[in-house]
Amino acid sequence: MGVQLGGLIKGRELEIRDLKNRLVAIDAFNTMFQFLTTIRDRETGEPLKDSKGSVTSHLSGLLYRTTKFIEGGIKPVYVFDGKRPDFKYVSAERKEKRDDARVRWKEAVDKGDSKEAFKQARMSASIDAEMIENAKKLLGYMGVPVIQAPSEGEAQCAWMCKEGKVWAAASQDWDAIIFGAPRLIRNLSITGKRRNFRTGSYYEVKPEMVESKDVLKELGINREQLIMMSMMIGTDFNPGVKGVGPKIALKKVIEFKTFGQLSKEYELPEEVYEFFLNPPHEDIKIASKEMNEDKIVKFMVDEHEFSQERIDNVIKRLKMNKPSSSSLSKWLK
DSSP, rough: OOOTTTTOOOOOOOOOOGGTEEEEEEHHHHHHHHHHSSSSOTTTOOOOOOOOOBBBBHHHHHHHHHHHHHHHEEEEEEEEOOOOOOOOOOHHHHHHHHHHHHHHHHHHHHHOOHHHHHHHHHHTTTOOOHHHHHHHHHHHHHTTTEESSSSSSSHHHHHHHHTTTTSEEEOSSSSHTTTTOOOEEGGGGGEEEEOTTTTOOOEEEOOEEHHHHHHHHHHOHHHHHHHHHHHHHHOOOOOOOOOOOHHHHHHHHHHHOOOHHHHEEEEEEEEEEEHHHHHHHHOOOOOOOOOOOHHHIIIIITTTOOHHHHHHHHHHHHHHOOOGGGGGGGGGG
């Protein structure tokens, strides 16, 4: 979920073509959740599955969306979460909400209420070890670099962007900016026509870019104060200050200026502040891989029962657009 800064921070709308020849670090878990919540049966809310019961919604999303990225000239690098910090309290809260949604999902299915069933099914989505392993396999077979973060994926994305190893971080959450990313791209994995499940109408979603320098200038604060403000609102790592929203938080960090002063007044956890300020990361080298057509077919068609014709078409599209392994450096310029 991440910190809720949408009321104060506005991005600049982009077209996919604006990201041509750019290396982009994508928050893998965030992206997988989007596919798991949207790629479902419209009547029952069930995710896509093969005959063995393995969920394949995320594989479908990753396959087709990543292919679209590559066709658009984007070089994607997927970054997976590692060990969550002990103080990430929100996980228990999310589990409780997911469990409750599963109960209401079953009730809606029994009543034949497809709209409510789909809504509750989306809220019950979760990622397990098998899904993660399969996602990494597919991306590897496609020749797409996969990075394993030591902790939060967005923290690793932010560090890679800050160090110039990628041009931007991509996620729906704002956390990458809080972790220090110079550039954040939102809506990348949901770009295109989207359906409003309440009204049935369609609307256009475009990528948007948020630059940290613009955010800090607009708000009149520094990065340390942005972290402080986020903590007052509430993050995945602390509950925030009761009754404080973005506008009040901004006013308070301008008033108190430093974390030491602010925490004396509101008792904010220093370990969370330090986690955002100096997040865990790995000093990695991004290496291009060659696509393995045979393994894509075996994995997607033979093991997970995707259409041979559709997979062949994807492979054809990838072969037409994939850069050579020797040209990786050009994507950073």
